[in-house]
Every structure is written in structure tokens, then in C-alpha cells.
Amino acid sequence: MDEELDGLEVTACERCPKLVDSRSQIVNGTGPEDADILFVGEGPGANEDEQGEPFVGRSGSVLDDTLLVVGLEREDVRITNCVRCRPPENRDPTKTELENCRGYLEAEIERLDPDVLVTLGKVPSEHLLGRSVGITAEAGSVEEIRIDGSPRRVVLSVHPAATLYDRSQEETFRDALETAADLAG
Numbered sequence: 001m002d003e004e005l006d007g008l009e010v011t012a013c014e015r016c017p018k019l020v021d022s023r024s025q026i027v028n029g030t031g032p033e034d035a036d037i038l039f040v041g042e043g044p045g046a047n048e049d050e051q052g053e054p055f056v057g058r059s060g061s062v063l064d065d066t067l068l069v070v071g072l073e074r075e076d077v078r079i080t081n082c083v084r085c086r087p088p089e090n091r092d093p094t095k096t097e098l099e100n101c102r103g104y105l106e107a108e109i110e111r112l113d114p115d116v117l118v119t120l121g122k123v124p125s126e127h128l129l130g131r132s133v134g135i136t137a138e139a140g141s142v143e144e145i146r147i148d149g150s151p152r153r154v155v156l157s158v159h160p161a162a163t164l165y166d167r168s169q170e171e172t173f174r175d176a177l178e179t180a181a182d183l184a185g
């Protein structure tokens with residue numbers, strides 16, 4: 001069998017030939033299954049591919065630090081990605097790759113049933129909202145989407161890496177996380 005889902009863990013998948021070649025492992029979501037907030041990133045980078053966990057590199061440190069600022073800890077939240085395999089040279093996942101992995105993400109959302117989703121950056125925001133997003137302008141806004149008929153609240157956010165290139169994004173990122181914390185509390 002070339003596809004296996006064990007609870008929330010994808011243990012085998014060969015839907016995306018390029019990603020099968022570029023990944024060293026499948027990176028599943030981490031964090032408690034009863035988390036109120038589910039963060040959705042784009043896809044694993046080099047550090048995540050190596051360690052097998054989402055957001056463990058520099059972006060992860062920014063996320064951890066900002067969670068603390070808004071009164072949360074990484075252990076309180078669930079973190080996952082739109083695609084679970086590292087794209088070659090950290091390129092964006094293609095539309096096909098995103099669609100190939102959508103079922104795993106939606107199954108995770110349905111199973112966890114979090115109070116709020118936070119999309120980290122343009123790619124996950126557009127993927128879940130199904131429209132184009134100007135993420136800098138729209139970060140912090142809250143939208144309702146439907147996944148398999150159920151309403152889900154989404155807080156749009158810039159990607160934590162954006163704060164590394166542009167310090168002015170720190171406040172935008174923090175405000176989005178604060179909005180998510182308020183909604184979840």
C-alpha cells in the first residue's frame with residue numbers, strides 16, 4: 001500500500017512524485033488533539049524535514065516567542081502544514097500538491113475540531129479560503145469557511161518568517177495571534 005493514515009498521522013504517501021523525491025520524511029502535525037487553536041503553515045522546510053516536526057527552524061522560534069507574548073505556549077496549540085513533505089529547494093507547493101494533501105489537512109481539522117484556525121502566510125490562507133489573499137493587508141482578519149459542511153473560523157496571519165525580513169511585520173503577526181487567542185479563550 002502506498003498511502004496510510006494512522007489516526008492523525010500520515011505514515012505513507014506517494015501522491016506527489018517530486019515531493020517523494022525531495023522529502024526525507026513525512027512531517028505530520030504536532031500538539032495536543034484537544035487544542036483550541038490549529039496553526040496551518042505552508043509546508044516543511046529543511047529543518048522540519050530533518051527533524052520530522054513542523055516549525056522547528058527560525059520561523060518556529062518566532063512562532064514560539066510570539067505565542068508567549070500573547071499568553072500561550074507551543075504545548076497549548078496544534079501546528080500543521082498544508083503539505084506534509086518538503087518541496088524541492090523550499091519552493092511553494094504546486095496547486096496539485098496542495099490538493100493531493102488537502103484531505104489529510106481537512107481530516108485533521110475535523111478530528112481536532114479546534115475553536116479557531118490560524119493560516120500562517122499567503123499559501124495556507126489562499127488554500128483554505130479558496131480565493132486570492134493580500135496577506136499583509138488582510139492579516140488579523142477573521143473569516144468563516146466551511147469544511148465538509150461545518151463552519152470554521154479562520155484568522156489570517158502573515159508567516160512568522162516575514163518578521164525576519166521586515167521588522168514592521170512583528171506587530172502584525174502578534175496582533176493576529178492575539179486575535180486568535182481571544183477567539184479561542
Ligand code: URA
Pocket residue numbers: 041042043044045048053054055056059081120
Ligand atoms: N514554514 C512553514 O510554512 N511550515 C513549517 O513547518 C516551517 C516553515
